[in-house]
Amino acid sequence: MTPFKKTILFIHRWLGFISGLVVFIVSITGCIFCFQDEIQDAIHDYRKVEVQNKPYIAPSILKTEALKGRKGATASYIYYYGIGRPAGVLVNDKKEGLLYVYQNPYTGKITHTESPTSNFFIIVEYIHLYLLLPANIGGMVVGVSVIIFVVLMITGIVLWWPKRKTDRKRSLTIKWGGRWRRVNYDLHNVLGFYATSVAIILAITGLSIAFDWVREGIYATANLGKAHPEEKAVFKSDSLLKGKVDTTQIINKAYLAARAGSPNAEMFLIYDDEAKAGAVGVTAYAKALHYYKSDSYTFDKYSGKLLNRTAHEQKSPGMKMNNMNYDIHVGQILGLPGKIIAFLASLICASLPITGFIIWLGKRKKSKTKKVKTVVHRRTVRQHLPADR
Template sequence: MTRFKKVILFFHRWLGLISGLVVFIVSITGCIFCFQDEIQDALYSFRKVEVQNKPYLPPSRIEALFKANYPKANADYIYYYGKGRPAAVLSNMGDKGFYYIFFNPYTGQLTHTERAQSNLFVIVEYIHLYLLLPPKIGGMVVGISVLIFVILMITGIILWWPKRKTDRKRSFTIKWNGRWRRVNYDLHNVLGFYATAIALVLAITGLSMSFEWVRNGIYKTANLGKNYTAEKILPKSDSLQKGFITTQPVIDRGYEIAKQRSPKAQMYLVFNDRSATGTIEVTAFAKTFRYYKSDSYMFDKYTGQLLRTMPHIKKSPGMKMNEMNYDVHVGQILGFTGKIIAFLASLICASLPVTGFIIWWGKRKKSKTKKIRTIVHRKTHKHLQAQGTFRSS
């Protein structure tokens, strides 16, 4: 092994030992989270409703139904999940945490109440993002560990890449009939190689959730350095128009305009910013539970004036890349097939710290055994020399 590769091996080994446990936890929770929508649909009946031949109740009506049950809370976010799906209010209830309140969007019947932090997959997501630590600390630990993992994948390819063409066939396959240590070695190297491309994509999209500089980097790279200032300027409501009288609730007007301009959207999110100059934003998503391909509309909360329209087709490449981040990270950008790919890649990523540790431990034991044998051999040799068994020529 060359001196360069010895240095690479040193860093690969010790960085792997430092980040291994976190990478394992993040990867395993990523596996579980990939199919969270499908699993929850199978387990919970409240996630579906009978389709009726009439329009959904408007946001103001959903908000009123919510207020009737929770008068001291605000309907911060209102979701319309699509045909055959409920409407839901996500509300921050202070010390109680965030709650989802589900309604039948046709009748207004309250169908389910759920504390977000009690949902199994929300817990899995918090472990994945923060290791159940305070978000700032946990996010930093996870982010740094994933960053180290990116370095490990690159150094792993450098160490693994075969020198000779004759070695390549052997390097691309697992020798299943070999001794268990050889199989473990192949699992670490071969599976690591095959998963690297997907794992790098998952890692980078994960890093963009932890570090703003990664998001900005993706944005600037995709835009080739070009600035799109209109995307970064957020309009404000005119608080001087607070007493303005409208014939229709502003929140309903915004929702209707979004439906008219994005008629093919399957899911809508209505967000009411409660600050004095905050706006009402309606986002229309092309597909249910998919966050890529969305049109957004922002309205003055007092007058109902449309302040900004941001259709998907007019967004910059950088903005599109950042908005598809979640869908790419969980694999759903490619539908169910993409989820399977992300699941398998995450599973392999979870195995790498384990197989890597076994390789390191085995070499450590082998080195210690060799050292002991050398010491015993030297002592025996000296003892025999002292007895005159060996004579110098």
């Protein structure tokens, strides 16, 4: 091995020790989360409703029903998840904390209420994002570990790269008939090579969730450095109208306007900012439970006036890239095949710290054995040497 590759191996090995446990946890939880929608649809009846030939009831009714009997509670987020799916209201209750209140979107009847801390897949998501640590600490630990993992993937490719073209075929296959240590070695190198391109994409999209500077970097790169100040503008309501007008129907008006503006959208998110100058935002998603293609609307919370509309087609490449971040990260940007690819890549990533550690243990034991044999050999030779006269 050349001095260069010895240096790369040293870096690869110690970075693996530093980040291995976190990479394993993040990767294995990523595997589990890939198919969370499909699994939850299969096991939870409340995620489905009978489709009725009539429009959804108004968001104000959903909000009122969700807050009924919860004194002092607030609800800023209202979801219409799509045809055949429930509506949901995110309630912030002083006693019980955050609650998801699911309702029939045609009748307003509450079908299920749950705390995020009781949903298995939300817990898995929190582990994936924060290791169940405080968000600012856990997010940093995960983010730094993922950055290290990207370096590991690059150094791994350098170490794997065969010297001769004739060795490439051997380097791309696993020798299943070999000894278990050889199979483990091939699993680490060959599967690592095949997973690298997908794993780096998953890592970058994950870093975009963890760090604003990554998200801004993707935005700037996709836009080729061109600024789009209109996309970062913050719109505010006319706070002078507070208390002078009846605002109870504003979210209904905003929802209907967004529905008319995006008639083919399947899913809607309504956000009612509680701040004095806050606005009502509505996001219309083209496909249920997919977040890439969407139109966004902003309304004055007192007058209902449309302050801004940004259609998907009007968005810059950078904004589109950031909007598709989640769908890329879980693989659903390519549908079921994409989820399978993301699942397999995450599973391989989870195996790499294990197979790598086994390789290191094997080499360590081999090194100790060589030392013992050398010492024994020297002693034996000395015993047979003639004595000095």
